Amino acid sequence: MLITLNKITKTYQVGEIEIPALRGVSLSIDRGEFVAIMGASGSGKTTLMNIIGVLDQPTAGQYLLEDKEITGLSRNALAQIRNKKIGFVFQSFNLLPRTSALENVELPLFYNSGINGDSLSGRQKKQKALEMLKRLGLSDRAYHHPSQLSGGQQQRVAIARALINQPPIILADEPTGNLDTKSSQEIMAVFDQFNKEGITIILITHESDIAKYARRLIHIRDGQLL
Ligand SMILES: Nc1ncnc2c1ncn2[C@@H]1O[C@H](COP(=O)(O)OP(=O)(O)OP(=O)(O)O)[C@@H](O)[C@H]1O
Numbered sequence: 411m412l413i414t415l416n417k418i419t420k421t422y423q424v425g426e427i428e429i430p431a432l433r434g435v436s437l438s439i440d441r442g443e444f445v446a447i448m449g450a451s452g453s454g455k456t457t458l459m460n461i462i463g464v465l466d467q468p469t470a471g472q473y474l475l476e477d478k479e480i481t482g483l484s485r486n487a488l489a490q491i492r493n494k495k496i497g498f499v500f501q502s503f504n505l506l507p508r509t510s511a512l513e514n515v516e517l518p519l520f521y522n523s524g525i526n527g528d529s530l531s532g533r534q535k536k537q538k539a540l541e542m543l544k545r546l547g548l549s550d551r552a553y554h555h556p557s558q559l560s561g562g563q564q565q566r567v568a569i570a571r572a573l574i575n576q577p578p579i580i581l582a583d584e585p586t587g588n589l590d591t592k593s594s595q596e597i598m599a600v601f602d603q604f605n606k607e608g609i610t611i612i613l614i615t616h617e618s619d620i621a622k623y624a625r626r627l628i629h630i631r632d633g634q635l636l
């Protein structure tokens with residue numbers, strides 16, 4: 411199994427108040443799945459994604475990624491797993507503003523050098539990033555800055571960046587939340603294509619039009635799966 415969550419709970423502590431964001435979530439996701447997670451605002455979707463993405467640790471429960479225990483690993487080990495295994499796509503794109511599309515896409519290659527032991531030259535990194543931009547139909551936008559791109563183009567740059575290290579998993583938190591219908595459909599077609607090539611996609615969305623691209627639908631309410 412690619413991802414196994416066993417009775418995961420997450421409780422945020424804000425001053426004296428405890429907020430139970432996840433209340434015993436158990437879930438298995440296989441390699442190559444395309445899963446949509448739906449639920450109302452505040453139901454725990456982002457919290458769940460942060461745990462699956464190793465950005466945050468559960469309060470209790472067990473998380474196995476590729477059958478290996480994640481809970482209790484050092485910060486450094488977690489960062490390495492994140493870099494190698496997971497590409498993130500966010501609603502607000504999160505691109506570096508004063509940097510070209512190309513440089514945004516190249517960036518994870520620099521973070522990753524030394525981790526995987528792969529040592530691409532500067533030229534090879536650039537070449538790889540250009541090829542990824544080309545796949546996403548952005549060859550003629552490589553030297554544009556994010557402010558010079560449409561929302562849909564910015565999100566495609568973000569997807570190129572998420573995929574450049576060839577992670578087996580893409581986590582997308584409302585990736586079409588800031589896009590119009592046409593751009594949203596283009597983004598979903600991109601995810602669909604990468605999923606057909608074997609990448610596991612976990613997508614959070616409010617919209618059933620978007621969720622229908624996934625092959626499995628998971629509903630969450632008040633921190634519990636339905
Ligand atoms: N860092 C935090 N500290 C305290 N409480 C938090 C924190 N992050 C989230 N919460 C609370 O946990 C609950 C779940 O939040 P979460 O962000 O996972 O919801 P969501 O389903 O992603 O909502 P949305 O659709 O609005 O993005 C909410 O009640 C929220 O207020």
Ligand SMILES: [Mg+2]
Pocket residue numbers: 455456457583
């Ligand atoms: Mg959220």
